[in-house]
Amino acid sequence: MRRNAVQSPLQQPAAAAADWDVVIIGGGAAGVGAARRLAASGLRILMLEAAARIGGRAFTTEIAGLALDLGCGWLHSADRNPWVGIAEASGFTVDRRLPAWGQQYRDLGFSRAERAAADRAFATWHERLTTAPPPSDRAADALEPGGPWNAYLQAISGLVNGAGLEQLSVADYLAYDEASTARNWRATAGYGTLVAASLPATTALRLATPAQAVALDRGGVRIATAAGTVTGRSAILAVSTAVLAGDAIRLPAALDAWRHAAACLPLGRDEKLFLEIVGDGPFAAETHVLGDPRDAGTGAYYIRPLGRPVIEGFFGGEGAGALAEAGPAAGFALAVDQLAALFGADVRRCLRPLAASAWSRSDRIGGAYSHALPGHAAARGDLARPFEDRLFFAGEATHGSDFSTAHGAYESGVRAAEEALAALKVRARTASGVRRER
Known part of the structure; x- marks a missing residue:
């Protein structure tokens, strides 16, 4: 896969605490599933959606x-x-x-x-x-x-x-x-009406705000948008495989394996x-x-x-x-x-x-739903893997059996949210231990 040759200013270490605990990129069924799972956590949750509406391929x-x-x-x-x-x-x-x-x-x-x-x-x-x-x-x-x-x-x-x-x-x-x-x-x-109505009111939402780049820093992730930079302790990428494998969002070279997995799961x-x-x-x-x-x-x-x-x-x-x-x-x-x-x-x-x-x-979706190319059924599991307990992946393509469906997308969002919660708890315990040692 093509690597990002240009160093982004977002790749510099963060100087301050993150704005959000979890940033959900994508407001389709997977993003809504993640938001619903996180709603009672007490964490600061932000959803970035490229379109002017919620729902993604549910419309x-x-x-x-x-x-x-x-x-x-x-x-x-x-x-x-x-x-x-x-x-x-x-x-x-x-x-x-x-x-x-x-x-x-x-x-x-x-x-x-x-x-x-x-x-x-x-x-x-x-x-x-x-x-x-x-x-x-x-x-x-x-x-x-x-x-x-x-x-x-x-x-x-x-x-x-x-x-x-x-x-x-x-x-x-x-x-x-x-x-x-x-x-x-x-x-x-309507299925789209149902999905759009199911986003928790506690989730901060920015519509018509596509993520342009995702970068890593010492404290979490930095996400560039046309409206400015957003920082998070972690992020859930709940976008289509066409977006992940394409150029709509610039991703670090460290995620090339995830981009390759997405390319093996094209949208039909x-x-x-x-x-x-x-x-x-x-x-x-x-x-x-x-x-x-x-x-x-x-x-x-x-x-x-x-x-x-x-x-x-x-x-x-x-x-x-x-x-x-x-x-x-x-x-x-x-x-x-x-x-x-x-x-x-x-x-x-x-x-x-x-x-x-x-x-x-649609530049921000790029097709209907995913299918695995011959010999690449395992790519679904590869795409679902978290990266360094900071980036988590959701979307119908990451589900092992209910891919191509809104319920598979929803369940993948719940799974990614649970992974993010577990990782944040581990980091909180680790940070607490370091403070006690000092």
Whole structure:
């Protein structure tokens, strides 16, 4: 990885006590999890968030009176997801209906016989992963050469992992698959709304304040921002792997191993768009269709979620990449074309663009969620390691099995906060001992 060649004035020893006990860099689900764990500690906690809002990749926007999740939307593994308890304790409604994924409304464009064949292809591929995983650890190497449903399997990988099977570690994929409980619920007010509302009021917050550089000194850490320098006894980096591996934050050369681990856990591409249903149209609530099961870049469409007059289009991997490059107008046009091919040309008149995400274009996030490259599943543990009991790392990518989820991010924030608390207690005992010796 590229080292920082320029010495920053932040790398000089601190002359005074730190401003804060713990500085949390990043206000997504991981940062909020860390802040909640630290809330009762009595320590001075500051959160720095680059955006003008809290939530990170959990983002609910309100358009036309509708709460739309442009980021994560489902409480995955909901029967053990901590956000469920947080939601209910805070008065949020949790919808426990089963998702319509895997269904094809009225068999449109994807007959039952074809779905059965596609399901068998998926099951065969998955069986190979578990019983005879390829030595390469590359999920694509378990595909049947020339298999008639390989494009379908690639589409599913894009939607689930944000990347094609060539980029996917088998060991990493199975770690998530084995841990998932397959329970998926929804916060009706929006996942992003829930995350943003869960930051403790005792946490000092500076929005629109991106960290520009993190440096080490004898007393802790120094963090450069456009608004000035912040000092802390410790810091929790709760930012995406794209940020850690990139140039958005200058890091000391001593953290090159962490930057390398982040580079082995790139963010996949997943994007959402919402179409408003104007009038009636042939769209039944809580139904689902796959646009074209023979296209690796197809969109998946959730119709009237929670009864709302919208269609949520979800694109992953190859499809999300094409949308990011072509822009939202092209994405809306593709979605309408795929829906018209299934429901008939008349539906064009009752579909109106509402909103679209652009996660891969965000400099301070850089994509959807992480996947391990083949041979690099262990990078998650490498990235989660503390550095000198001063820097701690959180984020969905640092979770060993619940990566790519908001609850995995939350739990990683709690873990990093506990590590920081333990380290600060040790330092306090050590300092007390030194004073007594004097």
